[in-house]
Amino acid sequence: MRLRTRSLLPGVVAAAVLAVGSTACTIKNSDEPAGGQVPTTARAGSGTAELADGSATKVALVPGGAHPYFQPWKTAGADARKTYRLGDVTFDETAEWDQQKQNNLLSTLAARGYNAFGVFGVSPTDINTTFADLKSQGFAVASLGSCPAGTTNEADFCLSTDVELAAYKAAKAAIDAMGGKGKIVHVTGNNVDANTQLRIKGVARAVKESGGKVQLLQTVTDIDKDLQTAQKAVSDLLAAKGKQIQGIVSTAYNPAVAAADAVRSSGSQAKVVAIDDDAKILSSIKQGTVTATVVQNPVGQAEVGAWALALLQTKQCTMRTPGQSVDSGSFVVTKDNITTYDSARQTKTDQLKKQFADEVLACS
Amino acid sequence: MPVAPPDGDTNTAEATASRPVHRLPFWVNQRLGLLVLIVSLSALFGVLRPAFLDERLVLFPLLRDISTLTVVALAQMVVLSVGHMNLAVGRMAAFGALFAGFGYDRLGLPLPLGLLLCLFAGAAIGALTGWIITRTGVSSFVVTLAMDFALLGLVSLLYSALTENAAFTTKPSGLAELRSYSLADICVGPVCGSPAVPQLAQFTVLALLGLGFLYACTRIGRELLLTGANPAAAELSGIPTGRRVILAHTLSGLLAALAGFMAAVSTGTFRASIGDDFMLPSFLGAVLGGTLLTGGVVSVLGVLLGTSLVGVIRKGLDLLGVGLESLNIYLGCVLLLALSADRVRTVLSYRKVVRST
Helix, strand or coil: CCCCCCCCCCHHHHHHHHHHHHHHCCCCCCCCCCCCCCCCCCCCCCCCCCCCCCCEEEEEEEECCCCCHHHHHHHHHHHHHHCCCEEEECCCCCCCCCCHHHHHHHHHHHHHHCEEECCCCCCCCCCCHHHHHHHHHEEEEEEECCCCCCCCCCEEEEEECCHHHHHHHHHHHHHHHHHCCCCEEECCCCCHHHHHHHHHHHHHHHHHHHHCCCCEEEEEECCCCCHHHHHHHHHHHHHCCCCCCEEEECCCCCCHHHHHHHHHHHHHHHHHEEEEEECHHHHHHHHCCCCCEECCCHHHHHHHHHHHHHHHHHEEEEECCCCEEECCCEEECCCCCCCHHHHHHHHHHHHHHHHHHHHHHEEE | EEEEECCCCCCCCHHHCCCCCCCCHHHHCCCHHHHHHHHHHHHHHHHHHHHHCHHHHHHHHHHHHHHHHHHHHHHHHHHHHHHCCCCCCHHHHHHHHHHHHHHHHHHCCHHHHHHHHHHHHHHHHHHHHHHHHHHHCCCCHHHHHHHHHHHHHHHHHHHHHHHHCEEEEECCCHHHHHCCEHHHHHCCCECCCCCCCCCCCHHHHHHHHHHHHHHHHCCHHHHHHHHCCCHHHHHHCCCCEEEEHHHHHHHHHHHHHHHHHHHHHHCCEEEEECCCHHHHHHHHHHHHCCCCCCCCCEEEEHHHHHHHHHHHHHHHHHHHHCCCCHHHHHHHHHHHHHHHHHHHHHHHHHHHHHHHH
């Protein structure tokens, strides 16, 4: 038997690997600090949370992947750069909803000189490991838009919607619109995501508080992948159980848009409570096919997040309680306040900034 | 190291040597082409962005990624060698990782025992897949596709039932070290290794050596390739093709589970979404490296080089700050160029050989 394996290549590759390995050897030096950055002494600040000089701070805002929810981060980040005169603010959505890709992206951004990170972690159970890595290298890190699962947060702070509270508010709004009784369904995203579990808990809490008058007919998960999946799932649901359903609570973006469309086209009487302020959802609220929507505050997350990160990165401030979580706010929008909710959101953003300056940060 | 099935010629070296053999010029070698491409692209990226050569921030995560994806591609290569494919490679990774996580969280196993449990679970599910294929005669495409769906449901269901946050977050001692340690943490006297090479790569090296040995030096390896090249001829030659198919799928499951373990170690927890993105890179790495989709020819080293090429391109483009819209276009173009360059080399070399005869 003859094998065509007589090639010089394995030898060449082995030699190359050995060469690289030997040239890249390091000499052990026990005095070297573990992290890459030597801590500097605290800057003498003015005693307030006014950023003295943010020109050396380069902030990277990194969502878990492309999603309409994060689009306001792009403009809010650019505005923050101008307002606070930061060195740079970039928005990079190339993580493609994969934790490993996001980790790689973060280290690449660090290599490109970014030194403060606002991250929406792909996997809430894994992101603490990523945060700990970044912190150990001396970077300022914020968990934006979603907090790590569990009770600990390795980032400097977490600024996000309290997802359980937002889901509770949405379910409450639906129950109120139904007159306090009837059957509701909950449509949401990826079941094996810690945040989805929190949303399910929030809706269940609102249902429980009705004292048995409201029944949760079904929780449909895993339909936030894209609009088509959501549309199919919602139309199947209405076809099968349309007559029994008096309320639909959607705690994810695509199912919300799909539910608004489906109710409009099928003439169902179900009260829909959606999430976020997509133009389609807002017009459905004006027309009356969607009862309410729970909007979040991504602009506030990016704006306040970038500013607080700059204060931490320049060592002008430190966290009073490292890892503290702050609710960025969620607002129930109905026909009545559809024209004014944005100013409420801006007010919340201003309050957040004040809250950070007074209670969250300790500035020298 | 491209390994093809033997010619069926039992008169060994002397007979071959006496025949006029027109060996293709060395520069036609696909692996060499890949190596040259990887080195030149790395140099190009290094010049454009010196940060590309940053050991801790760029090379370490890049090599850790390549290590995991190489094992994924090896899992695909093993089944490709018998002319099959494994569409469930990602779910098998998730299935294996589930057992490792369960072992650490509920049984309190130490790190190596959890890994063994993970490998055993992967091998078992792979063997079951292989057994179904041989017993029913249904194509591997259909069976592994069905297995993919079955495992997708089963893994999600088990995580939901067993955990609160759909992930096992217990970290056995040694896991964090395995994740973040590099060769710089291994020292002989005052001289330590490179901080760019992750210790996680030891599993990849073991898998590469093991499979290299299997295909190049053992009878079973040659039988696997013959089964892939021509199942009927292999059967008539007395090769137990059914058992070889089961073996290939068992190995594929085992390697997929190993990749799942490595992915879990490098991100931090054992969760259901491990392996979601494994299927395409598994084919890409194997095929770029010279493994035939039709079976019978594999290249263990090629898998490493093919996966490395994709990793280097992606990392380089990331460093150049290419946006999401353009990144995949560039990636596609560069890969197409890599494959076309290979074809051009082959055509040129054949002309040269023809002219010389």
